[in-house]
Structure formats: structure tokens, C-alpha cells
């Protein structure tokens with residue numbers, strides 16, 4: 001069966017509900033789609049392939065959609081294996097296909113597949129390829145999130161093929177466009193996808209946005225998740241916030257590590273005090289229970305983050321330390337942190353966490369820090385109250 005999107009552009013991608021870990025470390029609760037598009041014009045042109053796990057279904061869809069026509073072109077926008085894995089197999093099945101991409105892609109094809117493409121067309125920024133009515137214009141999108149990435153704009157259908165940008169986790173269930181579904185969880189998963197995969201490269205996202213912002217775009221077709229044909233502002237507004245590390249919500253997230261429940265109690269008491277002071281939508285997370293990719297997405301979302309950690313082997317509790325390394329690696333900035341430590345004989349995690357946070361740009365640490373000895377005691381009440389007051393005051397300051 002052919003799956004027509006619009007203007008002779010067909011969907012030949014596939015959804016994967018079996019995969020449990022994306023890139024073998026990011027948990028997927030709702031699967032993922034690998035999008036691939038086939039344009040049937042005077043020339044036929046496939047844009048990217050799919051993950052190897054979906055090979056059988058993909059090649060059936062390509063053959064059904066081509067309906068005995070030759071495949072003239074394969075455009076490669078991104079060389080990560082969830083999209084490029086079937087290039088070799090495709091060229092065995094369609095040996096006359098010309099591959100269109102940039103020089104870095106051809107180098108990577110050699111690296112991945114030990115394959116020298118004979119029928120290749122090397123393009124660069126601004127080059128165009130005419131398929132008939134459709135004309136593809138190439139836009140370099142380096143480090144969004146790999147160096148070889150390109151976008152491609154079809155001047156006929158006014159479609160932006162955006163590689164991994166504007167994608168998300170989540171399998172597709174027949175409906176291809178975001179406006180055809182009620183998916184309340186979409187932006188949580190889109191944020192988790194962006195922040196953990198593309199999050200480090202905000203400046204590069206801003207650069208490519210400046211190249212596309214004046215294009216007349218009627219559709220956006222990413223390599224993962226829904227396609228877009230309306231309400232682009234919903235998506236673009238989020239992307240610009242994420243890319244500039246601007247908090248979406250002036251809210252507090254409390255992330256604690258706790259071996260025996262004592263630090264957890266302090267974190268929960270702080271949440272209660274903040275609620276009494278009128279703060280809404282406070283979130284409390286156990287960093288040993290909630291996946292780090294969720295915590296990173298939450299830290300991108302909010303303005304204020306409380307980290308509560310025991311001292312462990314005179315260092316930071318391992319799960320908390322891992323989260324901090326994640327934030328540093330992604331270049332998170334523009335946030336306010338508050339700290340709580342717990343230690344039975346040598347509490348040291350506030351100092352060590354402060355040192356880690358000092359590696360993040362434009363980050364403030366609330367000066368009132370709380371230090372607990374083994375467990376919460378009534379004498380800790382005042383320092384917790386002071387921390388809560390400072391947080392509330394700081395949030396007003398930014399209003």
C-alpha cells in the first residue's frame with residue numbers, strides 16, 4: 001500500500017515498538033519511528049533509509065511505492081545508522097540509483113560500509129537537484145547533531161526535510177501529522193529527545209534556524225516522529241528555547257539522591273515548605289529511580305533546580321555525579337541551583353557539587369545551602385526555611 005503525504009511525496013518509513021533503549025542507553029516507553037520519504041516525479045528520489053531492524057518492511061514499502069519504476073536517486077541527509085543502515089542493501093537492490101549527498105557523507109559511507117559509491121552526486125550548501133516539478137535545495141546543518149547533517153528544501157511542495165531536527169521519540173500509529181493526533185505527551189518526549197541528543201549543540205541549531213527562518217515552509221518532515229504542516233510556532237518556540245538554554249517554566253524541580261530515605265525526607269520537606277509559600281507545579285525526583293534522560297529534560301524545562309545529595313566515599317553520590325557530568329557535557333546554562341547535602345561524619349557534597357556547577361555558564365547557586373547530619377532534625381528546620389525563602393525571592397527577582 002502506498003502512503004501518500006502530499007504533492008507526490010510518499011512515506012516509506014517504519015515504527016519500532018520493540019526497541020527498549022535508543023542508542024542503547026535512552027529508555028523508550030513509546031517506541032520510535034524512522035522516517036523515510038519517496039518522491040515520485042519525472043525522477044524518483046528516496047530521502048534517507050531506516051534502521052536495519054525495519055529492513056524487510058522498508059524495502060516492501062519502497063517497492064510498493066515505486067510500483068515497478070526505477071529508483072533514480074537516494075538523498076542522504078544524515079549518516080547515523082538509524083537512518084543510513086540500509087544504504088548498502090538499497091544499492092544492491094537498485095544498482096542504478098545515484099546517491100546525492102555531501103563529501104563528508106561519502107567519507108562516512110566508506111567508513112561504515114567500506115563502500116565506494118560509483119554513482120555519486122556531491123552537493124554543498126545552496127546546490128539544487130531538479131526531479132521534475134520538485135527541486136531540492138540543500139542546506140548544511142553541521143552538528144545538528146553530527147557534522148555531515150544537511151537539511152533539504154523542496155521548492156515545489158515547500159517542504160523542509162529537517163533530518164533529526166524537529167524530531168521526537170515515539171512510534172507513529174498510522175497518522176503522520178502532529179495535527180491529526182491528541183498526544184499530550186508529545187512535547188515531553190520531544191524535549192527529552194532534543195535535550196539528550198541535540199542539547200549540546202544549541203549554537204548550531206540557532207545557526208541553521210537563521211538559514212531557514214525566511215523560507216516559505218508548508219511542511220516539515222523530520223527523520224523521527226510526526227510531520228508538521230501547521231502550528232509551526234508550537235515547535236519553533238520550543239526549539240528556540242531549548243537551543244538558547246532558556247527555561248520554559250519558572251518552576252522548581254527537586255532532585256535528590258538518598259540511600260536510606262533521610263535525604264529524601266529533607267527534599268520532601270522542602271517541597272512542602274515551597275508549596276506552603278505558594279509555589280505551584282513543584283516536582284520531586286529520586287535520581288536513582290528516574291532515568292537521567294528525564295532529569296536532564298526537566299532541567300532544560302525549568303528555571304530553578306534543587307540538588308540534594310549524600311556524601312559518598314567523600315565524593316558526590318554516583319547517580320548525582322553522573323547527572324552533573326551529563327549537564328556539563330550538554331553545556332547547560334542559565335539556571336539557578338540550590339543545594340542540600342547530607343553526611344554522617346564528613347559532609348562534603350555541597351562543595352563538590354558547587355565545583356561541578358561552576359563549569360556551567362551563567363549559573364547561580366543560592367547562597368543559603370543546607371547541610372544535614374545523618375537525618376533531618378528539628379534544628380534543621382530554620383536552614384530549610386531559609387533556603388525555601390531564598391528560592392522564592394530569587395524566583396520573584398526574575399519575574
Ligand code: FEO
Pocket residue numbers: 078080082083145164223224
Ligand atoms: Fe536519528 Fe542522529 O539519528
